[in-house]
């Protein structure tokens with residue numbers, strides 16, 4: 481494990497000088513099987529896989545869970561090694577931000593919809609730290625989970641707009657056996673809230689069934705998903721949306737590749753999930 485940016489560059493440069501490819505899996509730690517699948521995919525596709533573990537203060541707003549975000553570095557290191565990581569980069573906040581940054585990367589428009597309506601400063605914090613990690617490391621590929629679908633789309637757009645020499649690779653969501661998407665924040669759910677958390681998956685499936693069943697009206701599909709979320713007394717729904725999978729724009733009539741997305745609070749946990757439906761492949 482390295483904690484300093486200078487050590488990181490030296491380690492990665494060593495691999496690159498010998499013609500090796502470098503994959504980066506950016507995380508905030510408290511890893512689960514979903515993260516491990518990203519690490520394993522990177523390890524299969526690159527000579528060196530680096531996992532960054534950094535709870536990034538820039539992407540949390542006042543009153544969010546920055547202070548209580550779950551952390552377990554020793555366990556994370558074991559999980560990284562087991563999945564094939566060559567190096568863990570776990571910098572301190574002072575190492576990442578030696579001075580309060582006055583430069584930020586914003587993917588305008590995409591940062592303000594869906595999650596952005598509820599967390600207006602979140603994505604600028606994400607794109608700023610991811611751009612910084614890309615600069616610190618120079619990976620040829622970087623791996624992100626589809627569980628944070630909007631984040632993945634925004635990072636793809638950032639890389640394209642800034643011509644960053646990195647391939648952004650999206651990887652499928654990992655789920656518990658009852659459909660709940662794996663997330664570090666699931667640990668916030670109490671034992672009586674845990675069954676209620678499947679409502680996100682149930683809402684998405686109902687939305688998908690409506691599309692597959694012939695609905696081409698986004699209002700109708702969103703209403704189906706919202707009704708499932710509203711029926712769960714322990715959930716406080718935030719949004720249920722259907723968007724174009726590439727642009728994240730809201731279609732007038734449903735066609736092509738779509739993404740259905742939901743968000744809800746259950747107790748202390750704010751959970752998000754999404755699912756794809758490709759109308760050209762039904």
Ligand code: PAF
Nearest residue numbers: 506507508536606609628
């Ligand atoms: O998805 C996450 O864990 C974070 O948003 C990321 C990409 C590591 C940036 O802090």
